Amino acid sequence: MNEIDVPCHFLCPISLQLMRDPVTVSTGITYDRENIERWLFSCKNNTCPVTKQVLNDEDLTPNHTLCRLIQSWCILNSSHGIERIPTPKPPIDKTQISKLLNDAKIPHLQLKILRKLRSITLESERNRTCLEAAGAVDFLVSVIKKENSNLVDDIFADDVDESELTRVTDEALAILYHLKISENRLKNLISSSNDGGDEFIESLTQILKHSNYQSRAYSTMLLKSIFEIADPMQLINIRPHIFTEIVQVLRDQISQQASKLVLKLLVEVCPWGRNRIKAVEGGAISVLIELLLEISDKRACELILIVLDLLCGCAEGRAELLKHGAGLAIVSKKILRVSHVASDRAVRILRSISRFSATSRVLQEMLQVGVVAKLCLVLQVDISFKSRERAREILKLHSRVWKNSPCIPAHLMSSYPSSS
Numbered sequence: 001m002n003e004i005d006v007p008c009h010f011l012c013p014i015s016l017q018l019m020r021d022p023v024t025v026s027t028g029i030t031y032d033r034e035n036i037e038r039w040l041f042s043c044k045n046n047t048c049p050v051t052k053q054v055l056n057d058e059d060l061t062p063n064h065t066l067c068r069l070i071q072s073w074c075i076l077n078s079s080h081g082i083e084r085i086p087t088p089k090p091p092i093d094k095t096q097i098s099k100l101l102n103d104a105k106i107p108h109l110q111l112k113i114l115r116k117l118r119s120i121t122l123e124s125e126r127n128r129t130c131l132e133a134a135g136a137v138d139f140l141v142s143v144i145k146k147e148n149s150n151l152v153d154d155i156f157a158d159d160v161d162e163s164e165l166t167r168v169t170d171e172a173l174a175i176l177y178h179l180k181i182s183e184n185r186l187k188n189l190i191s192s193s194n195d196g197g198d199e200f201i202e203s204l205t206q207i208l209k210h211s212n213y214q215s216r217a218y219s220t221m222l223l224k225s226i227f228e229i230a231d232p233m234q235l236i237n238i239r240p241h242i243f244t245e246i247v248q249v250l251r252d253q254i255s256q257q258a259s260k261l262v263l264k265l266l267v268e269v270c271p272w273g274r275n276r277i278k279a280v281e282g283g284a285i286s287v288l289i290e291l292l293l294e295i296s297d298k299r300a301c302e303l304i305l306i307v308l309d310l311l312c313g314c315a316e317g318r319a320e321l322l323k324h325g326a327g328l329a330i331v332s333k334k335i336l337r338v339s340h341v342a343s344d345r346a347v348r349i350l351r352s353i354s355r356f357s358a359t360s361r362v363l364q365e366m367l368q369v370g371v372v373a374k375l376c377l378v379l380q381v382d383i384s385f386k387s388r389e390r391a392r393e394i395l396k397l398h399s400r401v402w403k404n405s406p407c408i409p410a411h412l413m414s415s416y417p418s419s420s
Contacts, residue, residue, distance in 0.1 A: 013050050021088035022067050023060035027051045030063050033088070034124065041125040062088070092120055092127055097134040104139070114143075114171035121178045128179050137181055141189060143172040145203045169207060170215045177218040187229050197234070201226060201242070208245035217258040220249055224265040236273035243275070243282035251287045256297070263303035270310040277316050285311060285320035285327075292330050301338045305331070305345035312352040322353070322362060329369040336377065340384055347378065347387045347394075354394045363398055367407040376412040392417045 104113035190197030311317035
């Protein structure tokens with residue numbers, strides 16, 4: 001195609017790509033629909049990219065003449081590998097969306113309409129904006145809450161097919177995910193409900209427990225978005241079983257993206273109230289250590305160590321880390337092997353252990369698995385000042401037990417700090 005002369009008026013002024021669906025704005029300039037919609041809706045602009053004039057409205061008028069010319073040019077150049085551009089579908093409007101939402105309230109039509117709405121959502125940014133403006137978010141949330149309430153009521157019935165019960169929820173959840181709800185809209189959604197969003201959070205938690213991997217990933221993303229904008233009281237009052245289900249997503253490793261979302265979610269909520277203990281009781285420590293043993297992705301390693309550092313801020317977390325046979329060893333191993341962030345967090349974890357949980361058995365294990373030797377190495381390499389100081393503090397704290405140990409290589413012993 002690069003060898004063919006393309007008429008300049010066939011190209012979109014924004015991207016210089018061949019127009020597929022030419023539309024004209026109120027200033028008289030013609031653009032490709034996908035590009036101008038991205039400019040208007042995703043980038044939140046309100047001016048014509050060429051003339052810089054403010055657009056009084058966002059109506060885009062199809063340029064049928066230019067569209068026919070482009071299609072004719074494609075046919076004439078088919079011998080050069082140019083494919084004919086299909087006739088563009090007319091864009092959906094708010095009235096059509098509103099009718100679909102009303103039809104979706106009819107029980108026997110609901111699943112069919114939701115599938116159609118999902119298809120519409122995936123077509124363009126304009127459609128997603130139109131869906132949100134028509135009230136789709138509130139409707140979809142109500143569907144998810146209602147269907148999950150039914151699921152909880154019927155889950156033990158012998159004649160109930162659980163997969164049938166979750167289909168409607170899965171479709172509604174997928175649409176919500178692809179709509180990418182704004183922070184303000186999410187805040188309004190939670191604040192406007194009588195329960196402060198608890199029922200919706202509970203519904204998302206039920207999806208984590210009962211639904212397929214894709215829906216569990218979508219649910220994780222929505223929970224993360226909610227907790228990011230939640231007020232302190234909501235964060236303090238997160239129920240323990242939510243942590244259990246969140247940790248299960250990590251344990252199942254349903255996707256790399258979902259695992260990172262869970263880790264970021266835990267980073268967000270663990271500092272609040274008793275959430276550290278709730279996460280530990282939900283099995284987070286052993287799952288995180290197992291992941292750390294297997295995973296090589298830099299950012300994932302950093303996130304795991306950040307969460308472990310938070311959880312080791314409580315006695316329960318430290319006890320669980322020490323209970324795992326590979327806990328101390330794998331944390332130590334990540335020092336100087338991943339990044340400065342990972343090294344810093346790993347040293348912080350070891351500092352928490354050495355200050356608050358340093359029994360005779362723990363101190364001997366730290367010698368045997370190489371923790372002490374690694375801390376001596378930290379003092380010799382180019383690492384952050386705070387990490388070196390923490391390593392020095394740990395070594396000084398237990399120098400009477402460690403300093404003359406044969407477990408420390410001779411070339412590292414010279415760096416062992418004086419306890420005086």
